[in-house]
Amino acid sequence: MNRTTSFTLLQLSDCHLSADPLATYRGENSDHNLKRLLPACRAFAPDGVVLSGDLAEDASVEAYRRLANLLDGLAERFAWLPGNHDDRRVMHSVYDDLGWHAGPVLEWGGWQLALIDSTEPDRPDGEVDAERLAPLTGLVADKPALAFIHHQPLSVNAPWIDKYRLCNPELFWQAVDPAIVRGVGFGHVHQAFVGEHNGVRCLSAPSTVANSQAETEKFTADPTGPKARWYRLRNEGRWQTGLISVGMN
Numbered sequence: 001m002n003r004t005t006s007f008t009l010l011q012l013s014d015c016h017l018s019a020d021p022l023a024t025y026r027g028e029n030s031d032h033n034l035k036r037l038l039p040a041c042r043a044f045a046p047d048g049v050v051l052s053g054d055l056a057e058d059a060s061v062e063a064y065r066r067l068a069n070l071l072d073g074l075a076e077r078f079a080w081l082p083g084n085h086d087d088r089r090v091m092h093s094v095y096d097d098l099g100w101h102a103g104p105v106l107e108w109g110g111w112q113l114a115l116i117d118s119t120e121p122d123r124p125d126g127e128v129d130a131e132r133l134a135p136l137t138g139l140v141a142d143k144p145a146l147a148f149i150h151h152q153p154l155s156v157n158a159p160w161i162d163k164y165r166l167c168n169p170e171l172f173w174q175a176v177d178p179a180i181v182r183g184v185g186f187g188h189v190h191q192a193f194v195g196e197h198n199g200v201r202c203l204s205a206p207s208t209v210a211n212s213q214a215e216t217e218k219f220t221a222d223p224t225g226p227k228a229r230w231y232r233l234r235n236e237g238r239w240q241t242g243l244i245s246v247g248m249n
């Protein structure tokens, strides 16, 4: 008889740490706000963490190292993908030694996690091609999957960040089989968002430093502070998700 188990996953995004720990991002200190959020993240006791890009503001070794120190002991497993502010090569140089995974496909808790790189050098928007999408087209049919990507593959109804979304979402969605992929988690939008495309749930992880209120014309600071997204993945395919805020522990 198959036993039901569940895997707890935390998605952290858009930490925007700089080499200088006192630097600010949109008027907020990135280290301070991440530290404010971490007690609630630790209380969730994730089995795994996915970091969905813009981990550093300046792509510095110092920022990536400090992030690893701040997250030390939060989970057994860590995985990452880059955002438009990151440098994949520098991330590998820091995170490979720590055993942090870059996928592009992981199998955690009986689920497949596909990590899609949507970044292009010196561009704030995202783009994918067949090679970048190979982790999605290579998923096996008998296990549920989540896909993670930095740029939003659909409009989040916020013009200030939708102008920098994934520029070729049609290609992305062609690679997503809704019979396998249950949800797509992204970062980049710095706000809470829940939507759907072809029966696949589309979910943002808000930033751990600064967020906008949802669906506004211009970035409009959200006073409710930094956030993270949690997932509870059951091995028979059912799942739940929600947000973690400061003080929820």
Ligand SMILES: [Fe+2]
Pocket: 014, 016, 054, 083, 188, 189, 190
């Ligand atoms: Fe960001």
Ligand SMILES: [Fe+2]
Pocket: 054, 083, 084, 085, 150, 187, 188, 189
């Ligand atoms: Fe971004």
